[in-house]
Amino acid sequence: MAAVRAGVPEHGRVPKYYAVKAELETLLAGLGAGGLLPTEVDLAARYGVSRATLRQALRDLLLEGRLRRRGRGTVVAGPKxxxxxxxxxxxxxxxxxxxxxxxxxxxxxxxxxxxxxxxxxxxxxxxxxxxxxxxxxxxxxxxxxxxxxxxxxxxxxxxxxxxxxxxxxxxxxxxxxxxxxxxxxxxxxxxxxxxxxxxxxxxxxxxxxxxxxxxxxxxxxxxxxxxxxxxxxxxxxxxxxxxxxx
CATH class of the missing domain: 3.40.1410.10 (Chorismate lyase-like)
Known part of the structure; x- marks a missing residue:
């Protein structure tokens, strides 16, 4: 939750995708570099969000270099x-x-x-x-x-x-x-x-x-x-x- 709070704007409302992103960051830490993420369907069900919301969180992590596409799957990226x-x-x-x-x-x-x-x-x-x-x-x-x-x-x-x-x-x-x-x-x-x-x-x-x-x-x-x-x-x-x- 601390990761979510760190990104809370002054009005106190946390975008849903950002909360999901924080949950995903915890998942990435557990999987380690090269670890394969579950499918979008499974992740959306796990966090109780739409696939559109999940994809926005995944897109941010991809742009930040935390994730990488490999074939049809998505894996945890190693250090930059x-x-x-x-x-x-x-x-x-x-x-x-x-x-x-x-x-x-x-x-x-x-x-x-x-x-x-x-x-x-x-x-x-x-x-x-x-x-x-x-x-x-x-x-x-x-x-x-x-x-x-x-x-x-x-x-x-x-x-x-x-x-x-x-x-x-x-x-x-x-x-x-x-x-x-x-x-x-x-x-x-x-x-x-x-x-x-x-x-x-x-x-x-x-x-x-x-x-x-x-x-x-x-x-x-x-x-x-x-x-x-x-x-x-x-x-x-x-x-x-x-x-x-x-």
Whole structure:
């Protein structure tokens, strides 16, 4: 009941679906990760609600990443993937949690820098850029979509030497280009129909969108990255130092 009370609005009326959601959370804790939920018919009868009310509670738990669809059934999801906000690559973050990182190439194309891209990458308008797009995976599950713009002169043989399943930062380091710093911005968005199809999620699923502007050790712009992460599968962590006193 405490879980229900925590969500009670000031007028004191608890939506029926929210009360059912709290009951379901207790059920999930008992089943554990991977546990199979009873059918909607059985759950609706257990809690004495309509299937429409039950589905609203289940929908919330699915969007929060507490449940996952598996075939025709619904199972309890495991913990979210914690991705540190750091200069490390996606590979490093996923590997630290005992998961197997992977990437599937969507496209590696040569394009020209338009005005905004040229300004942000500090290159001349029309300069050749690589556009690298990949689906991110964790233990073969599709969990995100990454789009990177990089001047061709930074990696002229990218289309011949680079393994799209590997870390771009590791490849650049081997070529003598070292990441020196980055600025990152996070927002919540919905995926476009194309993005949802590539990631394998419903368009209504909230996504975490990260914009990264990276620079090399000399402070020159290196790359622009736009990464969509599934909101039901990822959380982000940041190690904050102690605040100065006085």
């Amino acid at each position: 993937i914690e991705q540190p906000l750091s200069l490390g690559s996606y590979t490093e973050g996923v590997t630290r949690q005992g998961l197997r990182p992977g990437r599937t190439l969507v496209g590696l194309d040569r394009t020209s820098a338009d005005g905004p891209l040229a300004d942000r990458l500090a290159v001349a308008p029309g300069e050749a850029l690589w556009h690298l797009e990949r689906v991110l995976r964790a233990d073969e599950e599709r969990v995100g979509l990454e789009s990177t713009y990089l001047p061709v002169r930074r990696a002229p043989r990218l289309d011949r030497d680079f393994d799209p399943a590997g870390s771009l930062y590791h490849y650049l380091h081997e070529q003598g280009t070292v990441l020196g710093g980055a600025e990152e911005r996070i927002e919540t968005v919905l995926a476009s129909p194309r993005e949802a199809l590539l990631i394998g999620t419903p368009p209504a699923l909230p996504m975490l969108l990260l914009h990264r502007s990276s620079r090399d050790t000399a402070g020159a712009p290196l790359e622009l990255v736009r990464t969509l992460y599934r909101g039901d599968r990822f959380s982000f962590t940041l190690d904050l130092g102690s605040a100065p006193t006085g």
